[in-house]
Amino acid sequence: MTTLQGKTAEYEIKLGRLPTLTGKPTHYCAGCEHGVLTRLVANAIEELGVREKTVLVDSVGCSVFAHDYINTDAVQAPHGRAPAVMSGIKRVRPDLLVFAVQGDGDAASIGLLELVYAANRGEPITVFLVNNAIYGMTGGQMAPTTPTGMVTTTTPRGRDLRDTGPPLDATKLLAGLEGPSYVKRVLLPIAPTGSSELYSARGSLEGAKSVINAFKVQQMGGFSFVEFISTCSVNWKMTILDSKRYASEVLTKIFPPGLYKDKLGIEKR
């Protein structure tokens, strides 16, 4: 009989158990990119050898339990305030690596001011934004990034831009500021390749590189921000594969992936 624990152990033998991961199974839903990003972040922390000088700041949303999975010191911020909390930590302890995984509601709605001002000051901190176009933790309400027309529990007839305006593009907004050093958007989910059987995992590879670059930029004294276009099949009411297709075919039109700002030329190094 294979227990869950047995399976986790098996997985860890294959991929290698990282000291930066606690090993606790995540609460993320099947198909959710939060789990992928957790792994990418842990890999990057290992690769840079900074686990013992890292402070994770939890945001509010699906990533509120990030500290359960990422094995570093952690501080939990009020909803939206992670960039302010990170600024406070970093100002008194510039030797630490400080980062947060924020959701779209946390970063681009209730916490937009904190994000924009930390970015504009060029605060040497790192924000990873998981944009799944909906409020996951609270059960599928409209997010600032919900596409026009998408049905959510608070837009039951579809998001109407006459009521709520169009989706907000945090990456573009930050790229327009002087302060940030590194602003990038990555499509994280596996993407259809054209063949009905084959999906590409290039997003994870691109994501892995971007996470490391973001941390390096912080170490060089710059503000770094990476938006990960993600999925929420549960609240989108789609199958997991349909949600991957939707992210790749619809969301990337509204939120085009790409390198929006790289003041330090980290990607060319």
Added chain:
Amino acid sequence: MKTEKEFVKGNEALALGALKAGMNAYFAYPITPSSEIPETLAREFRSPEYPEFKTFLQAASELEAINMVIGAASTGAKVMTATSGPGFSLKQEGISYGAAMELPFLVVDVNRAGPGLGNLGPEQSDYFQATKGGGHGGYRNIVLAPNSVQEMASFPGLGFSLAFRHRCPVVILADAFLGQLKEDIVFPKIVQERFETPWAATGARGAERHVIASLNLDLEDQSKHTEHLLSKYEGIDTTEQRSEGYMTSDAEVVLVAYGVVSRLCRRAVNELRAKGVKAGLFRPVTLSPFPAKELKALSERGTKRFVVVELNMGQMVFDVRLAIEGKGSVDFIHRVGGLLPASSDIVRRVEMISR
């Protein structure tokens, strides 16, 4: 050795007092009548006189400021923010999180008149918000009420000590009058009191990691945490009540007042004594924990008449009634809208009440 007196404004004294107490960081948003605090600190930032003062930052909002305070406090730094009424409302969110996560930090409220924007005159109308929690969920702050420029200078040091000893936010509740008042004072000596912060989040170097969080989805866990906070507050209530009495030993009528009003009441007591009224003054120094023990002792010693004087619609008066447990009468004199009562007004009212 000659002690050197300096003639300074309350807000400036408070800022310099915080620096002399070894403050590491200050984050705030400007608001009248507290703005001399950030102005003074901006001037002193990077001065060789205060090498411990590592960060001064003007935030984009009160919310950003209090959350920067949370971040810095999480590392064990001595950190402070200052504001006035409308900004104090905005800071309540962060103070609730600070209480929940047991973070030591100082919040200064230079109370102006309200509600709403109100005006820039002194009031004591933030008493409830400061002493009864103020934000969401159940918690208590330690609240200190200075009544002189001298205390504006010395209370930040006391505040840091209490905040680190008990791991909780400490509020210094001043008012617009004290903030703007200029007096001769002697600054406290520079102290570098170091506090042990084994709980701080500073990177898990070879040690067990620290998670500073306030979310406990398990009901038993949250219950345990809240009970822990309660027992901490009960301990604070036992050990930290502070007050001052003036001519209370034989007093038949005792005025109860804090902050700038306690100064006016002291004068009123002198005037009443000159008229043959056996008056005294009880001045809470900590508004939370409220110095109920000493006040109750007065009522048990024989004072049967208490007159609370406040710059609000009546807030501390409830704590006074609770403290004396019906063992005497409690009357209430107030002035609101940014105005102070004259000591002669207080005398006249007390005479009427005592008749």
